Amino acid sequence: MSDDNTGPARGTDEADNEEHRARTDGGVALDPWGSATVADYRELFEEFGIEAFEEIIDEVPEPHYLMRRGVIFGHRDYGAVARALANDEPAAALSGFMPTGDPHIGHKLVFDELIYHQEQGADTYGLIADLEAHSARGMTWEEIDEHARDYLLSLLALGFDAEEGELYRQSTNRRLQDLAFELGSNARFAEFESIYGFDGGTSVSHMQSVVTQMADILYPQLDEPKPTVIPVGPDQDPHVRFSRDIARKTRYFKVTEAFASPEFDAAERVLVRRAHDEREAWADDPETPRCKDAAAWLADADVDAEFESARAGAVEKLENAGMEPLRPRTRFLDRNADEAAFEALIEAVPGEKRVFDAHIDSFELDREDAEELAREVEVDNGGFGFHTPSSIYHRFMTGLTGGKMSSSIEASHISLLDDPEEGYDKVKSATTGGRETAEKQRELGGEADECPVYELYAYLLANDDDGFAEEVYEECVGGERLCGDCKEQAATLMKEFLADHQEKREEAKELLAELDIDLDVDASRRGIPGDEEE
Numbered sequence: 094m095s096d097d098n099t100g101p102a103r104g105t106d107e108a109d110n111e112e113h114r115a116r117t118d119g120g121v122a123l124d125p126w127g128s129a130t131v132a133d134y135r136e137l138f139e140e141f142g143i144e145a146f147e148e149i150i151d152e153v154p155e156p157h158y159l160m161r162r163g164v165i166f167g168h169r170d171y172g173a174v175a176r177a178l179a180n181d182e183p184a185a186a187l188s189g190f191m192p193t194g195d196p197h198i199g200h201k202l203v204f205d206e207l208i209y210h211q212e213q214g215a216d217t218y219g220l221i222a223d224l225e226a227h228s229a230r231g232m233t234w235e236e237i238d239e240h241a242r243d244y245l246l247s248l249l250a251l252g253f254d255a256e257e258g259e260l261y262r263q264s265t266n267r268r269l270q271d272l273a274f275e276l277g278s279n280a281r282f283a284e285f286e287s288i289y290g291f292d293g294g295t296s297v298s299h300m301q302s303v304v305t306q307m308a309d310i311l312y313p314q315l316d317e318p319k320p321t322v323i324p325v326g327p328d329q330d331p332h333v334r335f336s337r338d339i340a341r342k343t344r345y346f347k348v349t350e351a352f353a354s355p356e357f358d359a360a361e362r363v364l365v366r367r368a369h370d371e372r373e374a375w376a377d378d379p380e381t382p383r384c385k386d387a388a389a390w391l392a393d394a395d396v397d398a399e400f401e402s403a404r405a406g407a408v409e410k411l412e413n414a415g416m417e418p419l420r421p422r423t424r425f426l427d428r429n430a431d432e433a434a435f436e437a438l439i440e441a442v443p444g445e446k447r448v449f450d451a452h453i454d455s456f457e458l459d460r461e462d463a464e465e466l467a468r469e470v471e472v473d474n475g476g477f478g479f480h481t482p483s484s485i486y487h488r489f490m491t492g493l494t495g496g497k498m499s500s501s502i503e504a505s506h507i508s509l510l511d512d513p514e515e516g517y518d519k520v521k522s523a524t525t526g527g528r529e530t531a532e533k534q535r536e537l538g539g540e541a542d543e544c545p546v547y548e549l550y551a552y553l554l555a556n557d558d559d560g561f562a563e564e565v566y567e568e569c570v571g572g573e574r575l576c577g578d579c580k581e582q583a584a585t586l587m588k589e590f591l592a593d594h595q596e597k598r599e600e601a602k603e604l605l606a607e608l609d610i611d612l613d614v615d616a617s618r619r620g621i622p623g624d625e626e627e
């Protein structure tokens with residue numbers, strides 16, 4: 094659920110497997126366990142349906158500076174979370190950390206995003222993805238325990254409220270593991286192949302760790318279904334897409350828009366909706382338009398090329414419906430409900446309705462109210478009622494030597510455990526976006542958008558002061574700021590940050606000791622042969 098730079102792990106409900114591909118030929122490859130960078134974030138919008146965050150930021154109450162500065166660049170359905178927070182309604186945030194090395198300033202992005210959502214009123218969860226680290230990276234339990242402690246101390250030092258939130262590790266959370274077992278019944282090996290590229294050489298424990306991550310993502314909703322956001326880097330998007338599919342598959346009922354007794358797919362519904370909207374042009378009686386007349390009109394209508402392939406299916410279904418009125422309604426489709434739950438839904442749907450063997454049509458409920466009613470009935474009858482999880486995506490931090498920041502490349506990152514003087518020295522030695530000479534810098538300006546040092550200001554050192562971040566940027570590109578002075582200022586600020594952070598880590602040790610989270614190896618409890626003390 095996490096890598097060296099991020100935490101864990103679009104859509105509507107139009108299909109169960111809508112967002113599956115993790116790799117595309119000739120396009121972006123997203124590997125949750127790899128170290129690839131994303132050269133062009135815009136491709137993610139086109140290839141994977143990630144939506145631009147700038148289009149939703151006005152709906153976000155008190156947006157975090159990472160949102161305001163475009164560091165958080167994309168999302169999936171974050172509007173549901175933003176609306177819940179704005180209206181003081183239940184919401185949750187969760188992210189996890191795979192303890193494969195020291196926490197560094199790239200991880201701080203996720204720490205900050207969790208803390209922000211906690212401060213906005215969300216139930217907030219931080220987890221140690223130790224099962225993933227053991228199965229996917231081959232980490233020993235002793236190594237995992239050492240790094241897990243460091244991650245949690247930094248999270249607490251940065252302001253995570255452990256009394257209000259929840260911290261856990263995958264291997265010791267039995268409730269999580271029970272949920273993973275239940276969710277596994279909705280996962281198929283073909284999906285692991287499609288999403289992750291797994292094959293016959295993939296270990297079962299690796300696949301099991303993925304199902305556990307699906308359980309992590311849905312865990313905040315076990316006690317109460319609620320909009321939930323997973324802050325991640327874009328390489329973790331395969332986990333988000335898979336969890337969204339799994340969440341939909343567990344639901345008892347699917348709610349869709351309908352217009353007649355036939356079930357139209359998403360593209361066909363667009364065409365049928367248009368036919369209904371333009372009924373004045375073709376219906377003998379626009380108050381009671383007939384399906385067969387809609388079919389005749391749609392057969393000859395001009396439609397956008399993207400819907401041309403759906404036309405024949407829509408026309409055929411309308412023709413088969415004959416003289417049935419074309420009338421909008423909200424449809425409840427039975428997915429996984431038992432007889433008792435389906436009967437309870439029939440009873441709960443108010444007003445005019447029609448009941449069929451596998452669905453119920455309501456003529457008075459709108460889509461939003463129908464979704465909420467379906468969820469209430471599901472939960473009352475033993476189901477989970479999961480909201481499809483949302484996500485936000487932040488840019489990767491550039492390593493101080495170029496490329497992606499990674500714990501495995503010492504000079505590329507600043508560890509949150511680094512001595513303040515060492516952090517100072519690393520910044521002073523960092524690559525910059527400056528020109529070859531001071532004269533060219535003054536003449537042409539620096540390339541702040543390509544500069545790892547400017548990123549330090551934007552992502553961390555300027556903190557909540559947008560004016561300061563903007564000043565550094567404008568002075569750089571305007572040629573007023575030279576790299577030597579800029580790095581000196583950044584190095585000094587980094588030294589101060591590390592000194593303050595490590596002081597707060599020391600203060601957090603007592604708090605961590607009081608938490609109900611196991612940070613000591615117990616191989617016999619985990620059942621791992623060969624790790625027991627002799």
